[in-house]
Amino acid sequence: MRRLKLANLIAGLVVVALIGAACSSKTGGSTTSAFKGVALNGAGATFPGPAYDALFKTFHDTIESGAAINYSAVGSGAGITQITAKTVDFGASDAPLKDSEAAAAPGLLEIPTVLGAVVLAYNVPGVQTGLKLTPDVISGIFLNKIKFWDDAAIKADNSSVNLPHKEIVSVHRKDSSGTTFVFTSYLSKVSTDWANDPKLGAAKSVTWPSGLQGDGNAGVAQKIGSVQYSIGYIELAYALSNTITYASVKAPSGDFVAPSLETVTAAGAGLTFPIGPKTNVLQSAAAGAYPISTTTYLLVYKDQTDKDKAQTIVDLIYWIEHKAADVAKSQNYAPLPSSALSPIDALIAQITVNGSAVTPSSAVTQ
């Protein structure tokens, strides 16, 4: 008797699933009014996580109601491998494609979306935001040469701060990460020891000399927040939203610059096109620029096969670049400088379906 009831329950679930499958196979596009968009799957960087979360949800809620965008923040490396394998509709990475990666995915466009900052976040009881760190100190800490918080090198620039004699616990990324790539590119620029060490250098994944690992920006932020006397590198939004204290970094000009929307925007003005493996805005010479700023990329193929998906992708990117600056800023990410808009429009214009170009629909251009 009970087995019968269980069988009925299971049969009911199957029926629901089949109905759901039948329903979801209908496309979301309507021919009468503006394009409604279709569901997309994306995967990649955790660095722009909060921004993309807000952007994708706002796009779905206010612009194209059919565009349910399912984004998995699995790290830049995973994003690149998944879009290369075409298991997702778009990828996301903070690191530009290496030559080998671009060769493995011919026709993959890298389109910058927002600007963010890699901040040195730390958890030292009694120490507020704004600890002044020089490039030498930062590389010394992560090379495991500076081991205690009250090391002379740190005290030199922070005489008014009460630094305890406790071991520094550094936190880094476990997964293949664009944030790691940006941070290690910075370290390679400012430290010859770092650049020349075969286990280190600039890469999405390196063999760190010591410390804890976290999964994604969120995992690193979580460890920093819970482990006392720790320090790690995360995106600004993660530090702000979880009230984690972060450092001001010495810029090439000699000033200590705090990461913020303004200082990141100043660095972003130096973004050059076309995007290549060496594209970056680190150590920007611009006035008031934060030295460890970066942009982040959406990865889409220019030769698309699904008309509705291609339209949704084009609309999404157009909307992010032209109309969604406030949404990005609300999550503490800076929109791209206006000088970047026309190169990006040229990139979007390369997206075609079976030969014919896909232009942004009226849903986003009006």
Added chain:
Amino acid sequence: MISLGGKTEARAPLEGSRRARLGDVVTKRVVAIAAAGVLALLLLIIIVLATGGAKALHRFGFGFFTSTKWIPTEEIFGAAPYIFGTLVTSAIALVLAVPVAVGLSLFVTEVCPKPLRTPIAVLSDMLAAIPSVVYGLWGIFVMVPWMGNTLEPFLGRTIGKIPGLGALFHGNPNGGYNIFTAGVILAVMILPIISSISREVLSAVPRELRDGAYALGATRYEVVRGVTLPFARAGVVGASVLGLGRALGETIAVSMVIGGFNGRIGFSLFHPGDSIPSLIASNFNEATGPGLQRSTLVALALILVVISLGFAALARTLVRRTNRQMRASFARAAA
């Protein structure tokens, strides 16, 4: 033919038996195929993992097991730190869990008041039912801070000062994210399975032998030590090996608290580390490209499944043999 009120249908013997035979043959074939499916599943696991991992094993050869280099960008992978982490966390879990689990099962079979026996067994099964991710969640927010701020510094100050043994508890506990914490949580997780199988084995020890010993004036301790445990020893070992198998394969709770391998294999249990299942879980989704990384992870999965299932096979054999021996002694004693 016997008529039973006219309701019984009397089928002609030949006709009925042909239908019956067909039905029986079909049924037997169908269920035999389903049973063979179990074997097929095992073979499938081994074959799929072996073919997937062949590329990596071929490239790295035997050095795979001893190398500590893990550099994805250059396609160099070494499994040593992960094998080390898996073995050490499981060892810690066994050392902590076996005495307590066997103690619990002896408690239930020997000391516990009769009405409490079932509730306690039920409670123990509840422990077994808690999902791994809930252990991990509790681990991150409760165990890790307590370990890192209280217990581990305490151990460092006390046992850490003893020469030799102290090397195990040396250094900065990294906030509690380390091999020791992972081992402790594993111990809690494998305790129920060791305890429930031990209970099964211990309660199968023939009553006559124990009663005989009691009649001779032995205390409970002497009976357990002299009669019950020696008889059940292989089964209890089997139960522990089963627990070991579970510890080796445990993925999520370990990955949430173990801290991540940071380049050095050291003696101290306070170092953060990583285990094979935890590594696979966190790296697999990004390793799906054409490179060697996926093959390496599949090879590691193969190693893991061979070790886990190998231990499980050993454990089940031990438990069965013990039960059989005890049934035989019971028969002998009764004769």
Added chain:
Amino acid sequence: MSSTVISLSAASRRRLSRARASNRIFTVLLWSAGVLALLPLGFIVTYVVAKGVGILGVHFFTKTPAIIGQPGGGISEAFIGSALIVGMATLFSIPLGLLAAVYLAEYGNGRFASLVRFISEVLLSTPSIVAGVLIWTLVVARLHAFSAFAGALAITVLMWPIIARASEDVIRLVPADLREAATALGTPKWKVILRVVLPAAASGLTNTVLLAVARGLGETAPVLLTSLGSEFVNFSPSKPTDTLSLRIYHYALSPVKSWHDIAWGAALSLLAIVLVLSIGARYLVARSRKTGR
């Protein structure tokens, strides 16, 4: 009559008191082992209840996750996804497991059967990550897509041995008299199994299915690799789907405080469901044994 006094030599008295002392220590140790073993359980359950009960509410069960930082989100897609994936897995593993169990119980006296029995016991210890790797290689990689269906297959790998092995024991428990009576009436073996044995074992079989379902609901690693997770409600077997376990995993590893609260709520829900299934199943069996049905 004067009471008989057994006089012991000094050595015997010493041995006796040592034996009593060691016995007392032993008993104390056993009691402490009992307490120590069950302490974590009490601790974990009360902690999960205390932290999780506050977040449960209408929003929690009916809404999908909100934008980071905004209140009012829930995890409805995780509940639906868990039901979908484990529902499908149950659908796959019941026939496979039950039929294998019938073979072992009814026809299983040879070497082949012993081998199958042994292997299904061994497979109970399959590491859950291996199930994920297996189905990823066979299904996800081939179809280039993460899906609820793949997730269900991975969970089936883990549920099948449980149902197969535990059901065999249940079926064997059906009294021989019932079978013999039916056979004596001329019923062919297959009818005996279908019409007599299985119905008699029904409550025990339900028990094993519920236990397997409880196990399936708690798994994270297999679905991580095959179903990926999602923030949208999904009824389609061919799309990436979220589960309660995945949601807890992701939120626990994040730094967002509101997500931690949701993780505790999800853990409480999952724990409650799993414990009810596991323990409730036991009571079902116990009660049905008492009433004789």
